[in-house]
Amino acid sequence: MSDIPADAVRLAQAAPTAHRVRGYWSAVWNRLRYDYVTLLFLALIVLIVLSAIFAPYLAPLDPNKSSMASRLKPILYKSFILGTDEQGRDILSRLIWGGRTSLLMGIAPVFVATIVGGFFGVLAGYAGGKLNSAIMRTMDVFFAFPSVLLAVAISGSLGSGLINQMITLTIVLIPPICRVAETATTQVRTMDFIDAARASGASTASILVRHVLVNVLSPVFVYSSTLVSASILLASGLSFLGLGVSPPTPDWGLMLSTLRQSIYVQPLVCALPGVTILVTSIAFNLVSDGLRQAMDVKA
Amino acid sequence: MTNAMPGTQSAVRPLVEVKDLTVDFVSRDATVRAVNGVSFDVMPGEVLCIIGESGSGKSVTLRSLMRLHPKARTVIAGHMRVGDYDILSLSEKEMNAVRGAAISMVFQEPMTALDPVYTIGEQIAETVMRHERCSRETADKRALELLQMVKVPSPERRLKAYPHELSGGLRQRAMMAVALSCRPTLLLADEPTTALDATVQIQVLIVLRRLQEDFGMGVIFVTHDLGVAAQIADKVAVMYAGRIVEYGTVRDVLLNPKHPYTLGLMASTVNGQKKGEDIDAIPGSPPDLRALPPGCSFAPRCRLADAACEADFPAPVIRAGGHMTRCFKANGEIRPMEAAGIA
Numbered sequence: 001m002s003d004i005p006a007d008a009v010r011l012a013q014a015a016p017t018a019h020r021v022r023g024y025w026s027a028v029w030n031r032l033r034y035d036y037v038t039l040l041f042l043a044l045i046v047l048i049v050l051s052a053i054f055a056p057y058l059a060p061l062d063p064n065k066s067s068m069a070s071r072l073k074p075i076l077y078k079s080f081i082l083g084t085d086e087q088g089r090d091i092l093s094r095l096i097w098g099g100r101t102s103l104l105m106g107i108a109p110v111f112v113a114t115i116v117g118g119f120f121g122v123l124a125g126y127a128g129g130k131l132n133s134a135i136m137r138t139m140d141v142f143f144a145f146p147s148v149l150l151a152v153a154i155s156g157s158l159g160s161g162l163i164n165q166m167i168t169l170t171i172v173l174i175p176p177i178c179r180v181a182e183t184a185t186t187q188v189r190t191m192d193f194i195d196a197a198r199a200s201g202a203s204t205a206s207i208l209v210r211h212v213l214v215n216v217l218s219p220v221f222v223y224s225s226t227l228v229s230a231s232i233l234l235a236s237g238l239s240f241l242g243l244g245v246s247p248p249t250p251d252w253g254l255m256l257s258t259l260r261q262s263i264y265v266q267p268l269v270c271a272l273p274g275v276t277i278l279v280t281s282i283a284f285n286l287v288s289d290g291l292r293q294a295m296d297v298k299a
Numbered sequence: 300m301t302n303a304m305p306g307t308q309s310a311v312r313p314l315v316e317v318k319d320l321t322v323d324f325v326s327r328d329a330t331v332r333a334v335n336g337v338s339f340d341v342m343p344g345e346v347l348c349i350i351g352e353s354g355s356g357k358s359v360t361l362r363s364l365m366r367l368h369p370k371a372r373t374v375i376a377g378h379m380r381v382g383d384y385d386i387l388s389l390s391e392k393e394m395n396a397v398r399g400a401a402i403s404m405v406f407q408e409p410m411t412a413l414d415p416v417y418t419i420g421e422q423i424a425e426t427v428m429r430h431e432r433c434s435r436e437t438a439d440k441r442a443l444e445l446l447q448m449v450k451v452p453s454p455e456r457r458l459k460a461y462p463h464e465l466s467g468g469l470r471q472r473a474m475m476a477v478a479l480s481c482r483p484t485l486l487l488a489d490e491p492t493t494a495l496d497a498t499v500q501i502q503v504l505i506v507l508r509r510l511q512e513d514f515g516m517g518v519i520f521v522t523h524d525l526g527v528a529a530q531i532a533d534k535v536a537v538m539y540a541g542r543i544v545e546y547g548t549v550r551d552v553l554l555n556p557k558h559p560y561t562l563g564l565m566a567s568t569v570n571g572q573k574k575g576e577d578i579d580a581i582p583g584s585p586p587d588l589r590a591l592p593p594g595c596s597f598a599p600r601c602r603l604a605d606a607a608c609e610a611d612f613p614a615p616v617i618r619a620g621g622h623m624t625r626c627f628k629a630n631g632e633i634r635p636m637e638a639a640g641i642a
Contacts, residue, residue: 129371192412199365199406200399200426200477203392210425214416 031294038290041283048280052099059093063250075268083269085255086262091269095276098250101162102277105235105244106228106284109169114224117174121181122216126189126208136182139175147172151234155243165244169231180223184216218295225288229281236277252277313340314485314517315364320377322359322368322541329589333359335541336377341534343484346511346518348532348549350525350564354585356541357521361487364519365402366394381485400430403478407490409470413462419446419473420458423480430481445476450506468499472506479510486511488520492527504530525568529553537561540586540596542612547622557622557629559601595626603628 032038051058060081067088075083082091124135142150151172158164188194189212197207236253238244245251247258255273263270322334334356341347349357362368363375364386379386384397406412413422423445424438431438439458446454449472462470471491478486488507492500508531511518522528528535528549535552537545537560545558556562563581583600586592594611598604613625 192406192408193414195367196404196406196412196474196477197414198367198398199404200480201395201397201429202399202425203395206429211414215414 028294032290035290035294038287038294041286042290044279044283045287048099048283049103051096052103055096055100059090059096061090061093063089063093063097064248065089074266082272083266085259085269091255091272094250094255095252095272098252098255098273098276099280101245101249101251102232102235102253102280105165105169106232106280109166109173109235110224110227110231112166112170113173113177113227114220116170117177118181118216118220120174121178121183121220122185122208122212124178125182125185125216126212128186128189132182135178139178142171142175143179147230147234148237151238152241152243155238160243160246162245162249165235165238168238168243169234172234173227173231177220177224177227181216181220184219185212188212188215222288222292222295225291226285228288229284232277232281232284311342314343314345314382315339315341315519316378316380317360317364318378320360320363320375320379322356322363323374323376324368325372325374331588332591333541333588334363335591337538337541337543339536339543339546341485341517341519343517344511344515345533346508346520346531347534347536348520348522348528349536349538350522350528351538352523352585354588355538357523357538358489360538361404361489361519361521364485364487365398365404367404396430399426399478399483400481401483402485402487403481403483404487404489405471405474405478405491408494409467409474410462410494412474413470413477415462418459418461419465419476423458423473423477426477426480441480442476445480446473448479448510449473449476450502451476466499467495468503471495471499471503475503475507475510479514482514483516485517485519488518490522491520493522493524500527501530507531525553525564537564540591541588542596542625543623544597544626545622545624547618548620551618551620551622555622557618557624558597558626559603559628560597563600597626601628 060079067084069088071084071086071088075081079090082095085091085094120135120139124132145153151168154171155165155168158168194207194211197211202210235244236251236256239251239253240257242257244253247254252273256277259266259270259273317340318338320334320337321332324331324333337356337360339347349360351357359368364379364381366375366386366389368375375387377387381397382401384393384401386394386397389397413419417425420439420442423442424435427433427438427441428435433441442458443454446457451457451469451472457465457469457473462473465473471494474491491507492503495503504527507518510516518531520528520531532549535545535547535549536543537552537558539560545552545556545561552561553565556565560581563579566579567581569578581600586596586599592599592609594607594609595601595604595613598608601608607627613627615623615625616629617623
């Protein structure tokens with residue numbers, strides 16, 4: 001039993017074929033590099049974000065300066081590259097400025113909701129039992145309503161305005177993120193490496209932070225990124241209904257709402273805010289899809 | 300229950316003493332008695348193999364030694380001592396100091412027992428730093444030594460590798476490196492070779508046995524593979540339905556088994572049968588642990604069982620050399636072949 005053949009030990013030393021050892025993020029990048037669709041739309045998002053950030057420098061005209069003489073002009077009319085709206089304001093400038101509110105609406109609520117929803121999801125998933133039921137059933141109550149209806153209801157009671165709109169969106173987005181985090185945590189919790197960490201003397205806090213959270217992060221992050229486009233759409237919807245930012249502020253949803261009445265006068269110009277919303281949300285969707293595939297490198 | 304305690308070695312205090320261990324899993328609808336009065340000792344530097352089929356309580360026994368079961372749903376009773384630690388009386392904080400340092404564990408699935416988001420080196424260093432409070436550099440150096448010790452080829456490179464980049468055998472060795480990082484006095488191995496293929500299995504066993512001898516560790520090794528038990532064990536305990544039914548030196552138990560269950564296990568291995576001949580499987584299936592029969596738990600499947608077997612659970616009988624059996628029929632003269640139903 002204990003007399004080990006010497007060459008068996010040497011056999012154990014025989015090296016398997018070498019392969020390049022690389023980190024997680026470089027593996028992700030390696031996959032992303034050949035995913036041209038994702039890269040293209042990623043570039044588009046970067047472009048939209050940059051144009052929103054540098055709106056004061058990029059916008060050719062003042063977005064709020066109206067002119068009664070040039071209302072609802074077509075594309076390429078004089079200096080108005082994309083035409084004008086019903087008050088004679090430059091559409092291109094308004095679209096660039098409007099990106100600020102729309103992107104803020106897309107990203108900020110998702111960010112806050114990821115932190116809050118993720119926290120409750122991990123807590124529910126790891127604690128299990130009664131705490132899990134308490135948290136998840138509360139989330140289910142929110143799930144019972146369609147998200148648009150819920151957003152309208154909350155927004156209606158809070159009133160319009162930028163901050164209220166963000167709070168509304170955050171509340172609407174928390175339950176789905178919480179559920180994803182809870183599911184991921186429940187899966188991770190039963191994995192052997194959690195037991196192994198316990199067996200090597202790790203405290204509950206360090207298991208939660210070092211092993212559970214880190215493993216839950218990537219599915220939650222990927223899911224949250226898909227919500228950015230949903231959030232932009234919801235925000236546009238709320239603005240469209242008059243529950244979002246107030247009129248003079250340029251906002252894609254609001255622009256769509258006001259230009260809707262002039263759709264028979266200037267169909268192309270009136271469709272522009274809608275097209276912008278569509279392209280932006282598709283871009284976010286495709287990029288998050290590509291990220292999900294690229295980040296799923298774990299065996 | 301008194302158990303096999305070899306009289307010749309009583310001068311040295313055993314490293315592990317387990318007495319009357321019972322483990323109940325409590326749920327809303329039923330209480331499952333997974334371990335039902337188990338007692339055994341492990342001497343320092345000794346390898347005890349616990350064998351038995353799935354659900355016999357062998358892994359549960361092992362995890363109880365580290366108190367890894369969920370507290371809310373588990374009731375552990377009895378007495379467990381490892382080294383100077385009385386396992387059941389330690390606080391959770393004291394237990395955390397023992398886990399991974401004095402007692403450590405190797406798991407069955409090397410695929411899932413390593414955290415996929417950290418490199419092998421980080422995972423070894425994490426345990427070293429936790430217990431020895433040393434710097435990252437010292438821990439990294441230690442990690443490299445450990446990988447060399449468990450015979451991982453080109454260890455410098457493997458330190459920076461993620462678990463998914465390694466083969467099953469390498470992963471299991473990395474797992475062993477984590478387990479051995481603080482030079483434990485007791486290593487618990489929960490079927491560490493079951494998920495590996497046969498050639499890798501033997502390599503891992505050889506490394507394990509060598510390190511066990513070098514460190515003078517006590518090892519409790521759970522397996523359902525009799526061949527593996529024969530390779531590595533000094534002592535063998537056979538578990539059935541939460542009880543140890545046979546215990547003794549590897550020679551006694553595997554070459555001269557007395558309990559009909561052990562005999563049945565031996566008969567059901569592939570061992571020089573003619574081609575096309577059926578393997579002698581033990582008929583029936585293990586009893587429902589929620590409702591154990593009053594007598595011997597193996598009686599319903601045993602060919603030798605009679606009224607006495609169904610009335611009472613047999614007391615342990617110890618033969619020369621500490622060979623213990625719990626069977627009424629093993630006391631009289633039964634011929635092994637007859638008991639296995641082969642004759």
